[in-house]
Amino acid sequence: MDYSLLLLIFTSAVFEQTWCLNNSNNSISTTFSPLPTTVTTQSLLCENKGITQNGICFCPDDWTGTTCNIPNFCPENTFTATMKLTFPKTVLGQFASSVERCPSETTNAGMHHASALCNLITRLFSTPKILNCSLTLDTIHTWISGATLKKKQDLSSSTQILTSIPERLTPHNITNAAKITQALLSDPQTTDIAVSAVATVSQLLSASHEKYSSVDHEAISQLTQTLQTLSLREKPNPLLVQPNMAVQSLKGETTIKKVQLTSYKDFSKDVGFVLYNNDQFFKSKSFRPSLDTKRRVISANLQDNSEIEVWFAVTSSADSTLSINDFACVFWSYEKQDWITDGCTKTESPSGGLVCKCERHKNGNFAILMAYDINYQYSEALHWISISGCAMSVVGLCVTALYQIITRKSRGGSPTLLVVNICISMTVFYLLFIFGINNPIQHVHVAKKSGQNIVPESDHHKYQDEGPCTAFTALLQYFLLATFTWNSLYGLNVFLLFKNSVSGTPSWFPKVSMPVGWGVPAVIVGISLGSTYHVDEPLGYRQEEFCWLASMDHKQKFSIKKPMFWGFVLPLLFMLISSTAILLHFSYNICRTNPNLNSTRRTPLKKKILSSFSLAVMLGLSWVLGYILLITQEKNLRLILSVVFCLLNTTQVG
């Protein structure tokens, strides 16, 4: 069998530079510069914000050379031939968009009016291509098939300009642009057509993930297959590189080292590569990523019909927030429109690299799909000062409750009932807080990659919920809400006492307050659990770092869709605001409208109002502190806050 063995190393310094680094920027460097021949051990002094790593300077895109001292860009330039056009500083080989935009009365209002390529050799902008501001991608698509060479050149640069703002692209635009570039690249008669078409494809890859769900998959499939064929063409150019993709034909190339490609046998084989910076074009049904991770896709193609064996590898990029749980070596099946693992096997190199081998394939698009564990920053155990402070609060609360029960005869039923219930719910809350806030089941990452090569379901490895933390969260939510509900009832009680100053609290009040005080929190907890919790996905309801309600969305921003907001903060605000409003209103009435009220009755009322009011405020304050306590990582701040937190709570009842 005609067999050739290819070894693609994603991990070499060159690939680090071109593919692995700058994940943050979502772009890859544009040059496949050869490896520095001598790796000096003493660290180089990198200029222009280059970063030294293992004695090599990794330069920002706009600088190159061993110490990042050689400019890799075209400086800003203004053309005045037909119209005034200004282009900003741009990296070599990339297109610059003009500062000037299409006028507001045109179809493409606000779109860049022109683009210019930063020429690799002259290091200056080539002649600008100007956009007809009333042209749309629909029109270009209808014109492209019968177009003359001159027209095609014009249309390909127009398509490049029309797709240059990824945020403005609609799924329909992406489909159209894919069809246009497919038509252009299936027979690119000149290099500039190929360059602007590849730049267009690179821009399409920048469009957001969501847009690709409604793009015509057939058009995308045809485009990726055309790119495979293109990678084997001698002309127009052995190397087409744009920020999000690269097409490389190694036909007759001898300087193969450029892409760190080693062909063990048969050097004469014609090989072509297409590298995609992300997997937008390969929308899988079985693998559905949920973290913002990126997968690169490499397409390796041989000229003749021989089967190839492909090796490829990545070093897991060092990231403190994610660790790899498992991975799969896959290739794209055009029939199934999905990633499959047939013929691929995976191993791990001793240095921690992930190595894939795929056999018995004709041309194909290969990728490594990874499932990650999130490295949670589990909250630390509570400090002994916090624990003893809270223990003191608990003791104080119990004493208060007992005292209230013993002396209940002198005060009448309902205040006792209320205070006892407040004490009970707070006591239970503290006990839960001390013993249950830290997650008892911590998924500390241990490398346990399975030997099987199976497409993972998602880039986020999910653990089934094991229960205790969710239970603690629900109980904490319940008892804290109950504390506040009972506190509101206390306010209501004062209000009723005042209204019926002669007969005292109505007799229905104790009967109603029991179901309200314990029932309302139960309903809120029930709704929160019911609508967000799932055994396979407990983090919709709670957090993983400590046992409390989920509050952040996947971008780590506070979200009002999470139970923390609507299942806790909202009811709390409602209760605090309404009881504060009632109390303020009545304090005002007592002092102003009824100054003749007998002072002997006024004093206890005032006292009650004041104590209830201060209870509400203290509760609110201690909760805010408590929450800061939970989220802060600063040790000293935590300690101070936890002392204040417990002190506040001991002093507030009684």
Ligand SMILES: *[C@@H]1O[C@H](CO)[C@@H](O)[C@H](O)[C@H]1NC(C)=O
């Ligand atoms: C990555 O990109 C950022 C932003 O453009 C740049 O500051 C940084 O130097 C780049 N890192 C490397 C290693 O090129």
Ligand SMILES: *[C@@H]1O[C@H](CO)[C@@H](O)[C@H](O)[C@H]1NC(C)=O
């Ligand atoms: C611009 O395109 C429109 C059709 O979309 C065409 O009618 C018009 O003549 C073009 N203008 C120029 C200056 O080519």
Ligand SMILES: *[C@@H]1O[C@H](CO)[C@@H](O)[C@H](O)[C@H]1NC(C)=O
């Ligand atoms: C993009 O698509 C929208 C409709 O989805 C269309 O109105 C608009 O003209 C298109 N843009 C271009 C440049 O063709």
Ligand SMILES: *[C@@H]1O[C@H](CO)[C@@H](O)[C@H](O)[C@H]1NC(C)=O
């Ligand atoms: C008002 O208070 C005084 C004592 O300060 C008491 O003697 C008097 O009976 C009270 N009046 C009423 C109407 O309750």
Ligand SMILES: CC(=O)N[C@H]1CO[C@H](CO)[C@@H](O)[C@@H]1O
């Ligand atoms: C090379 C490249 O695309 N660099 C970009 C990195 O991100 C910053 C900010 O988003 C851009 O200004 C750079 O142009």
